[in-house]
Amino acid sequence: MAQGYLFFKTTWIGAIGRFWKQELLAVLANLQLAIALLLGIAVASVAGTVIEQGKPAIYYQTNYPESPAVLGFLTWKVLLTLGLDHVYRTGWFLALLVLFGASLLACTSTRQLPMLRAAQRWSYYQQPKRFERLALSTKIVGGELGVVLPLLKKQGYRVFQADQAIYACKGVIGRVGPIVVHISMVFILLGAMVAALGGFSATEVVPSGDTFKVEHIDSAGHFAQGHIPNTWHGRVNRFWIDYTPEGAISQFYSDISLLDAQEQELTRKTIRVNQPLRYQGITFYQTNWSIAKVQVQVNNSPILEVPVQPMQTVEGERLWLAWVPIKADQSEGLALVMSDLQGTLLVYGDQEEALATMRKGMATDVQGVRLKLIDVIGATGLEIKFDPGVPIIYTGFGLLMVGVLMCYVSHAQIWAWQQDECLWIGGRANRAQITFEQEILRVLAELHRAAQSKSATQTQIALKTDA
């Protein structure tokens, strides 16, 4: 009974093993599958750039109607069912990527490594038919093996010599390159997976001078909750924008402090685009800005802080609007419109007529009141990220760059064999056919020259002895 069970177990495992090796691995390592995957991912990516991503359903209902359907089949129902409104996050796209990773690994283990071993396991050629198979091969009467050796060394070959034969090669590293590329791609895919599971990203819009917590989470992986900071918070000491003399934005700056529960400063840095703040693996990026509030004085009132509303013109230009009451019952007011933080704004009355242009620190008389603009206070838009996949991805990036450069190197091999008076020589390269052809023809030309001068000397010697 126990024996029978054992027998059953071993055959069962053996069958799976065989299936794994012969069927699944072979299918995964198939090059046609690899090409199909590459092009499949490409086509899906094209779809993602042609179809607007992440819009509300109503957008697709208006732009991809039932009839006439776009391209004859792409109605909004088809589009949403396939998840073409968020291609890069759909299950089938991620499945393609996973399959791609599996294909990379299968190809490395069943093709690339054996090929590398085969390339290293060379032999001397000592039969005419082996030379005859090569396109670039010849037989030189009177050629000498001794002449070949320095010629090949001069061309940068590693030369191995036996009794009557030579094997020379260079650029074996070109055979290692594809393996490094495949492994690096696996690193990148793994890193992306780690990032998706263990990372989070948040956006905070903070008025200059205010404190903030990391709480507006845009996305967080399953294992990211523990990394969202809750023992410390931040303060934007100041946010400002530098403008060019023409009025275009030159750079954004946020002076940020991170504080613990007792308001003790943990770290402080002025960040700008391309210069983030990093603290305990969490990075604060300058990504956006807005206007938070204006400070004004009406007649002799205390300084009023008026919140502003963001607006957008038809052309997409951003504007901000503040409403300042000028009567105690708030029945009348002034609208302040501004488009940047340069401290200039337009004042509109209730009849939507432009009344005045104001600058920071300036007072103006409108609608029977004296309005003074104290300050326009900006808000910084911070992107806060934690990504544990970065080290893995950067390792992948580094390997990929090295590997893909190694792939440019051509692996060249040359064989030579002395058969009595004849020298057989031939070779092949895997990538740089043109350069290799020139190289070997140059070697052949040298050998011919040497053979001719040798026979000429021999004739001379023969003539001399005759005389």
Next chain:
Amino acid sequence: MNLIQLENLLDNTAFAILLITMLVYWIQAAFPKIWGLAGLGTVGMAVANLAIAGLLLARWLEAGYFPLSNLYESLFFLAWGVTAIHLVAERTTQKSWLGTITAPVAMGISAFAALSLPNTMQTSAPLVPALKSNWLMMHVSVMMLSYSALMVGSVLAIAFLIVTRGESVELRGSSMGAGGLRRIHSATVPTTTLLSANELEALVAESLMPQTLNLADLLDNLSYRIIGLGFPLLTIGIIAGGVWANEAWGSYWSWDPKETWALITWLVFAAYLHARITKGWQGKRPALLAAAGFVVVWICYLGVNFLGKGLHSYGWFL
């Protein structure tokens, strides 16, 4: 003479020289016996290369940052890349006919930049905050060089398809090294200039003659090698962009249309490289993929800007 005048002079000069160079190469291809034309073509390419380099340097001095901030500058950088790749390839392969294919590409790009772009798009503009980084130079210049190489490589693949139309072909040269074996029943005479007439005769006299590459082989291998150079450049360019994006706003990949198309280009050429070593895909199919790659590179370089969104939409470039 101020920098602006120098720039105007240089861009028209570069275009004119490339036009003449193209004609020289074509005349040489039609009448190969006219002596000295091949050398003249090479000189033309070299002078055009220097003129464009001078133009870009002048703009660098004028604006104070690496001159890749708008379409005009990037087109000239692209044309510079094409001439540079031509010069390198011509030097290593010693094939002067290469210019009949590369010169029109360089000429077309410089004509587009110098003649068809309105003046407002030719003046240099101040950099927006996101681009104020040393990564700009690294990322954009490598990307542009890779576009140049991939364009030249895929145009050569198109030339290969034209030369071999109506024939079946067997490829030589791939990472596996399937090539290098003797073809049966084909008596090709070596076309190389490395051997003198005597030496050629001596070779022919022997039973075993080296079987050299024919025109189709040459085109195919040149195309493969130049794409093989463009592909690592594209890879490094994309990675540099990813690392920059991660340093600047915390995400190395955001499926922005431009980066997605760079990935699509990468995937198409990766498929091309794999097709060359695939048994069922031998012959012309890899070249067809490379030819399709030509369109993809142009969409990636220019077409995406028509979508007018995403991180790369600053002022119509990159």
